[in-house]
Structure formats: structure tokens, C-alpha cells
Amino acid sequence: MAKGWAIHFKQESRNPFFLWILICTPIIYATIAYFLFRGGKDGQTLAAAAIGSAMMGIWSLTTTASAAALAQRRRAGLLELLVAAPVPFWAVLAPITIAISAVGVYSIGASLLYTRLLFGVALPIEDWPAFVAAVPASILAIGMLGFLLGAAFVRFRAAWAVGNLFEFPVWTICGLLIPIAVLPAWIEPVSWVFAPTWGMNAMRDAALGEQSAWDDIAVCLGLTVAYCVAGALLLRFFLRSALRRGTLALT
Amino acid sequence: MTALRIFAVGGLISFRALFSFLRPEIYIPSMLVAPIFQILLFVYIGRSASLESDEFYVIGNAVQYAAVPCLFAMIFTVAGERFQKTLGYILVSPAARLPLFLGRAVPVMVNGFFIAVFSLVVGGLIVGIDIPAGSVAPLFFATAVCTFSCTGFGLIGAGLGLLMRDQAVLANIMFGILLVFTGANVPIDQLPGWMQTISSVLPFTHGIEAAREIADGASLADVRGLLATEAAIGVVYAAIGYAFIRNAERLSLRHATLDRN
Numbered sequence: 001m002a003k004g005w006a007i008h009f010k011q012e013s014r015n016p017f018f019l020w021i022l023i024c025t026p027i028i029y030a031t032i033a034y035f036l037f038r039g040g041k042d043g044q045t046l047a048a049a050a051i052g053s054a055m056m057g058i059w060s061l062t063t064t065a066s067a068a069a070l071a072q073r074r075r076a077g078l079l080e081l082l083v084a085a086p087v088p089f090w091a092v093l094a095p096i097t098i099a100i101s102a103v104g105v106y107s108i109g110a111s112l113l114y115t116r117l118l119f120g121v122a123l124p125i126e127d128w129p130a131f132v133a134a135v136p137a138s139i140l141a142i143g144m145l146g147f148l149l150g151a152a153f154v155r156f157r158a159a160w161a162v163g164n165l166f167e168f169p170v171w172t173i174c175g176l177l178i179p180i181a182v183l184p185a186w187i188e189p190v191s192w193v194f195a196p197t198w199g200m201n202a203m204r205d206a207a208l209g210e211q212s213a214w215d216d217i218a219v220c221l222g223l224t225v226a227y228c229v230a231g232a233l234l235l236r237f238f239l240r241s242a243l244r245r246g247t248l249a250l251t
Numbered sequence: 252m253t254a255l256r257i258f259a260v261g262g263l264i265s266f267r268a269l270f271s272f273l274r275p276e277i278y279i280p281s282m283l284v285a286p287i288f289q290i291l292l293f294v295y296i297g298r299s300a301s302l303e304s305d306e307f308y309v310i311g312n313a314v315q316y317a318a319v320p321c322l323f324a325m326i327f328t329v330a331g332e333r334f335q336k337t338l339g340y341i342l343v344s345p346a347a348r349l350p351l352f353l354g355r356a357v358p359v360m361v362n363g364f365f366i367a368v369f370s371l372v373v374g375g376l377i378v379g380i381d382i383p384a385g386s387v388a389p390l391f392f393a394t395a396v397c398t399f400s401c402t403g404f405g406l407i408g409a410g411l412g413l414l415m416r417d418q419a420v421l422a423n424i425m426f427g428i429l430l431v432f433t434g435a436n437v438p439i440d441q442l443p444g445w446m447q448t449i450s451s452v453l454p455f456t457h458g459i460e461a462a463r464e465i466a467d468g469a470s471l472a473d474v475r476g477l478l479a480t481e482a483a484i485g486v487v488y489a490a491i492g493y494a495f496i497r498n499a500e501r502l503s504l505r506h507a508t509l510d511r512n
Contacts, residue, residue, distance in 0.1 A: 020420045028427040035437040036300040158277045165280040168288030177292075178299045 001095045008099035012065070013106070021061045022104060026053035026111035033177055034119050044208050046121045051203050052176035054111035058104030058142055059176075059196050060167050066097040066146025067163020070154045080248055083239060090232040094147045101143030108135065126209025133217055134206050138199025141220040144227035145195045151234040176200055195223050254350040261346075262354025269331040270324065282366050286316035290374035293436050303438065306380040310390075310462050311435035313370035315455055317363040317398045318429045323422045324362065325405025328355040329496065330418040342500055352409075352496060356402050356489070363398035382466050389471045390462055396478050397458035400485030401429070404454045407488055410495025413503065434459055454488065457481040 012018055033049035070093070073079045082092050115121040125131050149166070153159040171177070173187050174196040180188050191197045202216035242248040273282075293308040329352075332338040341351070368391055375382065382390065408425055412418035430436065432446060433455035439447055450456045461469075461477035471478070 016417050017419050017423075020423055024424065024427055028431055031431050032436050033296070035441050036296060036302055156276070158274070161277040161280050165284060168285060168292050172288065172292045172295060178295045182295055182299050 001091055004092065004095035005099050005102070008096050009102055012100055013103045018061055018065065018100075018103060019106065021064075022057045022107040023110040025057040025060050026050075026107050027114050029053040029056050029177065030111055030115050030119075034115070034121070038119075046115070046119070047123050047208065048204050049177055050111050050115040050121060050123055051108075051207060052200060053115075054104075054108040055138070055174075055176050055196055055200050055203070056171050057107030057111070058101060058139070059170055059174075061104060061107075062097070062101045062142050062146040063149065063163045063166045063170070064160050065100045065163075066143075067149045067153045067166075068160035069093065069096050069100070069146075069150045071157070071159045074249065077249075083243070083248060088232075089239060090147075090151075090228070090235050093150055093235065094144065094228065094231075097146035097150055098140060098143030101139045101146055104139055104142070105135070123207055124209075125207050127206045127213060130213040130217065131203060131206035134199070134202035134213055134220075137217045137220040137224075138195070138202060141195035141199060141224045141227070144224045144231070148227045148231040148234070151231040151238070154235070154238050170194055170196055173197075174200060195220060195227070198223065254347050257346050258350035258354035258357075261351065262357050265328065265332075265355050266324075266358035269328060269335075282320065282362075283369060286313065286319075286366065286370040287374055287377065289316060290370060290378070294378050296436075302441075304380075305378045306375075306382075306466055307438075307463065308436060309374045309378055309380050310371065310466055311433075311459050313374050314367050314394055314397050314459050314462055315429060315433060315435035316370050317367035317394070318401050318426050318455070319363075320366055321359060321363040321398055321401040322405045322408055322425050322429075323419075324359045325356060325402055326408040326412045326418050326422050328352075328359065329409040330412040333413070342504075348497060348500075349493070352406070352493060353489075356406065359405065360395075360398050360402045363402065364395050367394045367398060380466075383468060386465050386468065389465045389474075392471065393458055393462040393465055393474070393478060393481075396481050396485075397455055397462070400454035400458065400481050400488065403485035403487070403489035403492060404429075406492025407495060408492070410492050410499055413496065413499040429453065429455055432456070452484065454481070454484055457484070 030050055030053040033053060034046060037045045037049060070079065073082060083089055085092065112123055116123070149163055150159075153162050156162050173180070173183060173191045174194050175191065176196060180191055180197075198216045198219040202213045202220060205211045205216060206213035239248075290309055290312045293312050294305050297303055297305065297308045329338070332341055371390070371394065404425065408418075408421055412421055415421055432442070432450045432453055434450065435455065439450050439456065439460075442450065457477040458481040461474035461481065464474050464477075465471070
């Protein structure tokens with residue numbers, strides 16, 4: 001799995017479209033957030049917006065690319081080979097989606113650098129160990145959520161469009177640019193299901209030091225396991241159905 | 252008569268051929284549901300920032316989202332032909348270029364207008380904004396002018412797309428520029444001077460301002476200057492885009508690079 005992750009990370013990090021999403025999405029939304037929030041009295045809002053716009057880039061790439069990961073392999077004629085391999089298929093797909101999410105480090109770097117250089121918004125890191133732990137924990141959890149999406153949408157011909165549907169809703173409900181408290185009350189429990197909520201909380205808490213980030217990191221790891229189990233079960237169900245009917249290669 | 256047929260019939264046929272993949276399961280999530288969530292995101296950001304009203308963000312984002320069909324589709328009307336290996340056949344034909352390319356812009360504009368209006372109506376109903384009944388038709392007219400100007404901007408993208416390998420990146424860059432610079436979410440007067448200068452020559456800037464004034468009760472006569480400026484910007488971009496495409500055609504014929512991906 002580690003080798004698979006490394007290969008896919010190198011491959012995906014050379015995709016110009018992915019790099020656009022990761023580098024320019026945070027720039028666009030950090031710019032908008034800066035001009036909207038700079039009149040506020042809370043200077044930490046801008047720092048949190050820098051983290052939030054980075055997470056937006058990671059989620060944007062994960063939701064679209066991971067949902068379409070299986071469809072892409074199918075179009076390339078690789079899906080049957082991957083399914084026929086002796087390695088469990090979930091162990092083939094998971095490194096792909098985690099690699100896609102891991103390329104999101106470009107998004108984090110771009111957002112923090114951009115807001116520091118252009119807007120003078122420095123991100124103070126109050127708890128360095130927690131922040132260093134929060135980044136990979138968030139990426140891992142979001143990557144596994146992408147694994148779950150990829151498994152769930154394997155039957156869709158236009159899986160990328162279905163995955164793309166989750167882009168703006170997750171940006172909205174997970175508190176990436178706006179506090180969840182301003183949303184209707186019923187949305188908060190829904191946001192708990194999504195890894196970006198906890199990843200954002202972990203990185204923000206570690207950076208701004210308002211609360212301990214370790215409980216958010218723990219939730220990220222717990223969600224990673226939950227997504228992995230759910231995704232593996234879904235994959236097993238769909239693959240068995242496809243193998244029984246001989247429809248694995250059909251779109 | 253031939254030019255008219257190429258413009259109308261040819262444009263419609265090419266749109267159906269290039270965008271046949273826009274089945275309901277792709278069209279509805281991408282073109283109808285996504286803009287609603289974009290509106291909701293910025294409405295809540297706006298409420299959090301306490302800078303402008305909900306109506307400001309609904310109108311700004313509904314109109315701005317027309318950039319997705321107007322830019323992506325316009326770029327793909329040319330790049331898509333190259334992808335399908337039919338661009339050479341089109342350009343080697345004796346068909347007049349002006350109706351050929353402008354005819355492809357009309358279905359794009361109609362689609363962009365429909366999406367913007369849908370987003371405006373549904374987003375407005377969900378958020379709960381109040382627009383006077385007498386302002387609805389003028390608001391739709393302002394939206395139509397915006398989709399015209401953005402389609403002209405998309406024609407530039409189509410010309411540039413002939414010279415680039417990855418047109419999706421170009422389309423996304425143009426979309427991002429419009430999201431930041433046109434006042435869709437950030438009031439123009441909040442931007443620094445150099446950004447305001449860029450805003451003044453981009454599509455949507457004047458049209459969105461006109462749409463907001465109409466929603467506040469202004470008549471079409473009151474905003475005719477803004478709409479005329481918006482339309483003029485569209486004409487200029489369309490002319491530049493057409494020149495780009497013709498120049499790219501000449502260069503590609505000279506260097507035999509037409510079908511190179």
C-alpha cells in the first residue's frame with residue numbers, strides 16, 4: 001500500500017489540472033475571504049480562513065478525482081486487471097484516494113504562503129506537535145472519505161459529476177470558511193460525518209490554540225477506520241455483483 | 252442564406268454533437284444543483300462577515316455562475332472539435348468563419364442564460380429575497396446581457412485553447428478571475444485600485460451592478476449605461492476572440508499543428 005501510495009502521489013502531483021485545483025482554489029477563496037473578513041475585529045478569522053481555503057482545495061480535488069478513480073481505471077482498461085490481482089481491491093483503491101488527498105499539501109503550502117505574502121496574515125502555530133499531527137491525520141481521513149465515495153459511485157458513468165456535487169455542500173457545512181454556528185442547527189450533526197469538519201477543527205485549534213486539537217485528531221483517525229470499513233464493504237458488494245453479471249468493464 | 256444556415260442550424264447541431272454527454276445525471280448536478288450551493292455558501296459567508304445583504308450574494312453568484320457554461324462550453328466548442336479529430340474538416344471547409352464560430356456561441360449563451368435565471372429564481376426562493384414583480388423581466392434582461400458578454404470572453408478562451416494542451420485549466424483560471432474581480436461576492440469599492448481597474452474591463456462587473464440596482468427598484472432606463480457598457484465589453488471580447496481563433500487557424504495551418512493535443 002505504501003508503494004502504491006508513493007507511485008500515485010508522484011503521478012497525481014504532475015497533473016496540471018489537479019495542481020490548478022490545489023494551488024488556485026485556495027488563492028481564490030482566500031482572496032475573497034480576506035476582503036470580506038478584514039473589516040472584522042477578530043484577526044484570527046483571517047488566519048482560520050487561510051486554513052479553511054487550503055482545506056477547500058484538498059476537498060475539491062478529493063471529491064472529484066476520487067469519485068472518478070474507478071471510472072478512469074475502467075476507461076484505461078485496467079479495472080479488470082486490478083480486480084483480478086491477488087491483492088484485496090480495497091488495498092488497491094485506498095492508496096489511490098489517499099494519494100489524491102495527500103497531494104493537498106500543495107494546497108496547504110500555497111494558501112499559507114499566499115496569505116502571508118500578499119495579505120500579511122501570518123498563521124501563528126500555538127501547538128506545533130498537534131499541527132504536525134493534524135495535517136496527515138486530516139489528509140488520511142479525507143483520503144479515506146474519497147475512498148468511500150469512489151466505492152459508492154462506482155456504478156455511475158459520470159462519477160466525477162456526482163462527486164463534484166459534494167464540493168460546495170461540504171465547503172459550506174464543514175466550517176471551512178464560516179462558523180458552523182451560523183448555519184441552521186440541524187446541519188451541525190450532519191457535518192460530524194465528514195472528515196473535513198474534524199480536519200479543519202484540528203488544524204485551526206492547533207494553530208490558534210483555542211482548544212486542544214488532539215480530540216479532533218482522534219476523531220479523524222476514527223473516521224478513517226469507519227470510512228475504510230464502509231468503503232470496503234461497498235466495494236465488495238459492487239464487485240461481487242459486477243463479477244456475477246460480467247459487467248465490470250461496462251460503463 | 253448559406254451563412255444563415257451555418258449560423259443557426261450548424262451552431263445548434265454542433266452544440267448537440269459536442270455536448271451530448273450532458274445527460275440529466277450530469278447536467279442537473281453540475282449546472283443546476285451546484286450553483287445553488289455556491290449561492291448558499293456565499294450567502295452564509297456574507298452573513299458571517301456582515302458586509303452585504305443576502306440579495307447581494309444571490310444575484311452576484313447566480314449571474315456569475317453563468318460563467319461555467321459560457322466559458323467551459325465556449326472553449327470546448329473549439330477544443331472539443333480538436334479532441335474528436337474533426338477540427339481539420341471544419342477549417343478546411345469553405346464555410347465562412349464568422350457565422351461558423353458565432354453560431355456556436357448562441358446555444359452556449361441560451362444555456363448560460365437558463366442556468367443563471369434558474370439559479371436566481373431557486374436561490375432567491377431558498378434564501379428568501381424580495382424582488383419587486385416589475386423588476387423580474389428587467390433583471391432577466393440584465394442577466395441575458397451578462398451571458399452575452401461572458402460568452403464573448405469565452406470566445407477568447409476558445410482561441411487561446413487552440414494553443415494550449417489543457418483547456419480545462421484555462422477555463423478554471425478564467426472562472427476564478429470572474430469570481431474574484433467582478434463584484435459577485437466582494438463589493439468593487441472594497442477592492443484595491445488596480446483590481447478595480449481590471450474589474451472595469453471584465454464581463455459581469457457592470458451587468459451584476461445593473462442587476463442589483465434593478466432588484467432594488469431601478470428601471471432599465473436607469474441602468475442603460477451599465478448594460479450598454481456590459482454589452483460593449485462582450486462585443487470587444489467576441490471580436491478579439493474571433494481574431495484569436497483565425498490567427499490560431501493560420502498558425503496551425505502553417506506549422507501543421509492543428510490536431511496536436
